[in-house]
């Protein structure tokens with residue numbers, strides 16, 4: 001148990017109180033308890049993948065300044081508390097986004113990457129390794145060039161109709 005009363009789950013560098021929401025691994029900086037879990041590496045116009053950090057880093061003003069005027073979702077992967085019913089992707093009990101990612105996108109790795117939040121990650125909790133094997137190709141903010149290159153990305157990112 002950490003001194004702040006939070007529990008750090010095994011295999012995770014983020015703390016989760018019992019009963020608190022898991023972490024969305026493709027979050028916006030304005031969400032609760034944001035941490036950086038990886039940076040986007042770009043090789044050519046379309047080839048992007050995440051380099052995962054050994055430890056999650058709190059997304060604070062200093063880190064925010066690193067991306068300057070660039071949308072942080074294009075250069076880093078931020079995790080934060082899942083907003084559950086306030087998120088268009090939440091179907092009432094599960095994340096529909098990671099279900100579509102599993103169904104529509106091919107595996108991007110042969111093994112799950114090392115990850116600082118695995119035991120606190122909603123995607124892993126719901127889809128296990130199937131999420132991790134696709135995760136490194138996911139950037140939170142998708143550019144038009146990525147959608148042009150692979151229309152499945154738009155399909156995966158589109159929440160179900162209300």
Ligand code: SF4
Pocket residue numbers: 025037113114115116117118119121122123124131132133135136
């Ligand atoms: S899906 Fe897997 S690799 Fe991606 S953030 Fe969650 S635990 Fe980490």
